[in-house]
Amino acid sequence: MRIPSTQLASHLSKSLARFYLLFGSEALLIEEGSDQIRVAAQANGFSEVIRYSVGIDFEWQELRDQSQTLSLFSSQRLIEIRVPSGRLGEGGTAALLDFVAEPTPDTVLLVLMGRLDKRTQSSRWFKAVETAGVLVDARPVSFQQLPQWIERRLRAHDILTAREVSARLAYYVEGNLLAASQEVDKLSLLLGPGANLDLKTLEAIVADHARFSVFTLVDACLSGDVARSVRVLGGLRQEGTDASLVLWALVREVRSMVTISRHLCEGRSRQTVYRQCGVWSSRGPLVTAALARHRPNFWTGLRARLLLAEQAIKGGTRVVGGPWLELERILLRICGINNLWFKS
Incomplete structure (x- = not known):
């Protein structure tokens, strides 16, 4: 299945798949999505986390060996693989296809990639993951969508605000998602839970910057x-x-x-x-x-x-x-x- 990153939390509240691929152009959403999957895996007993970063000398056989080897520390584990280049190579695609074909019940595989072009998203391995696992698409948040995104973040900190206030903050951060997230975090520390953020308060807070x-x-x-x-x-x-x-x-x-x-x-x-x-x-x-x-x-x-x-x-x-x-x-x-x- 394929879902946008905004639906990942809802998905994880209902089930935990054995294979997740997070990809897209919004690095912040990919990182937050991976955090959500780790927390969900921990809650479901996957207490051991094994991390790999794929470079030019990475041996994909390690993934096969790791997924088939019993752990000394935990009966269930999460294997996290980061692919900074966005390129798996023949060895990587073969390893992922093998895992999809024969998933291990005591292993959750989490693969983190960046933006993938249409050709990659039409490839055999990508389609196989979409069928057997969960593709999480970290789609860009447009300038028009950003105020609503900011409102949701503020509500998560128990801070209420009007659309005009979140729109002004979106303007201040010029549509930058990471900057918006950082400003929301600062506001939550300054205001505390239960606050009501109005335009006057926002402008007073940012006036010193x-x-x-x-x-x-x-x-x-x-x-x-x-x-x-x-x-x-x-x-x-x-x-x-x-x-x-x-x-x-x-x-x-x-x-x-x-x-x-x-x-x-x-x-x-x-x-x-x-x-x-x-x-x-x-x-x-x-x-x-x-x-x-x-x-x-x-x-x-x-x-x-x-x-x-x-x-x-x-x-x-x-x-x-x-x-x-x-x-x-x-x-x-x-x-x-x-x-x-x-x-x-």
Whole structure:
């Protein structure tokens, strides 16, 4: 059988197979899935864990020997095999086919691989595992799915929140699953079980982190708040924040605005475009305000100015006032202040 990683916990609560293959592009989900299988195996009496990592000199005969040899420490065991390269080779496919054909009742085999292409997923050994064992697909979590994923993680820590809050956190971590997991863990430690996380609390918690303060800066300039934009930028500079971090946040936002502007000019509905581009309702008014202040070609032209700022930060180009003043000019331009668009 084949299941997504999100259904693994439900599957393990009902049964424990003798063969699991975890694969996919989300390393975090693969690691968490393997943890779940180990816990389930332990609960079912498979107390001994034997681990292998497959390199170029790995002998697959070891798997055959291990699965057929009685353990001195436990009557049941879990054999875990990591395949970092994602390639089994002839010896590996033969060994897995042998195990599938004659599974050992006192052994659970867990194979961990990365992303597998369509050709591999159409291979004989892969199909055999799908028939006799369990394939666990660690599928990527899309930006649109991430808020719900964050909500589930928070609920697991007994923390309640609204979709807008989880959407804002998804925006802060720019869709990075590992970063989202780490932030949820931090929030659980700070808030404790039974807490209710609202938007104000989230922003207060992340306000001290430069990585998240740059998003506050971006929101300020999108809204057209000149005073706040200058204040936040100055604070980041005084705290020793790398100018390249500010530039990265601006480049990320401008790219998004270019895409949004293009889609709106094509006649698509604003609601559809915002949803596809990951603009949640709490940020919708900010983006709408920025779009109203500037014509579509403004955002395209701004990319050239961002490139100049990048060159200035790297020391390859001199600009009037230096890189930080150039970043301020870009922010003010986004705010709608036109007369400060200095030439370098």
